[in-house]
Amino acid sequence: MKIDRNAPVGVFDSGVGGLTVAREIMRNLPSEKIVYFGDTARVPYGSKSKETIIRYSRQIIRFLQGQQVKAIVVACNTASAFALEEIRNELDIPILGVIEPGARVAAQETKNKRVGVIGTVGTVGTGIHEDYLRRLDQEITVIGKACPLFVPLVEEGWLHDPVTIEVASRYLRELQEKEIDTLILGCTHYPLLRSVIRQVMGDDVRLVNPAYETALELGRLLKEENLLSAGKEQEEFPYRFYVSDLAEKFKDFANSILPYDVEMTQKIDIERF
Ligand code: DGL
Numbered sequence: 001m002k003i004d005r006n007a008p009v010g011v012f013d014s015g016v017g018g019l020t021v022a023r024e025i026m027r028n029l030p031s032e033k034i035v036y037f038g039d040t041a042r043v044p045y046g047s048k049s050k051e052t053i054i055r056y057s058r059q060i061i062r063f064l065q066g067q068q069v070k071a072i073v074v075a076c077n078t079a080s081a082f083a084l085e086e087i088r089n090e091l092d093i094p095i096l097g098v099i100e101p102g103a104r105v106a107a108q109e110t111k112n113k114r115v116g117v118i119g120t121v122g123t124v125g126t127g128i129h130e131d132y133l134r135r136l137d138q139e140i141t142v143i144g145k146a147c148p149l150f151v152p153l154v155e156e157g158w159l160h161d162p163v164t165i166e167v168a169s170r171y172l173r174e175l176q177e178k179e180i181d182t183l184i185l186g187c188t189h190y191p192l193l194r195s196v197i198r199q200v201m202g203d204d205v206r207l208v209n210p211a212y213e214t215a216l217e218l219g220r221l222l223k224e225e226n227l228l229s230a231g232k233e234q235e236e237f238p239y240r241f242y243v244s245d246l247a248e249k250f251k252d253f254a255n256s257i258l259p260y261d262v263e264m265t266q267k268i269d270i271e272r273f
Helices: 019-028 050-066 077-088 099-109 121-126 128-136 150-155 162-177 190-201 210-224 247-257
Strands: 009-013 034-038 071-074 114-119 141-146 182-185 206-208 239-243 265-267
Touching (some): 019 034, 121 141, 128 141, 150 162, 162 190, 239 247
Parallel strands (some): 009 071, 114 182, 239 265
């Protein structure tokens, strides 16, 4: 199959979290167009079963393929943990997730070899970050902690609220006691809580946002496959956003965090795919 190098990259998440990855792609690969899908009708993914997340991911990928994307970024740790390996072989375009890039940065950064991972119940339950980290360095100890209330707090826009600080203090206390020096933000929603997490963990713990490394990895992959775009100047909507519910709310949120004025957000019926 001949893939069009000027086609957009598909990026998806359960909601707004994947925008943290889209933002890094916009900054680091400015010639690339993006079709983003946020599954706002079915968020959160983190408390659902593997079978359900695989089914959702397949539907979204079918939708993105209908948009003629040339590559797919699974901008969701839960879907990366549950569905990526299962789905990779079904596709004839490149696909990458967010877990391996994050683990790579953490392995480079840690000095005392004690790494914390926060994520959804689903992601932390798989132990997938630990698998990658231990493959990179056998001496690393990984301490995982699920923070299920973080995603609804982010979707609600409570990024700096006293309630969020209280919740973060309770979740993160355990990690503070374990003397980690590096903490992977293992859910794409969590970088939006970075200042709260920083406040609770203090300045000595390095916070790893896998989004930046994922964007660089995408660039490497596209280059390898000869799929880097020649430019997006002529496009009316170089970044297009689709959701499964509440398009206006999503648009307002996206506009508050992206270095781009989001005009096109459309609701689609994902169950059709
Ligand atoms: N942002 C997603 C992740 O990285 C999913 C959060 C959720 O929907 O529970 O895991």
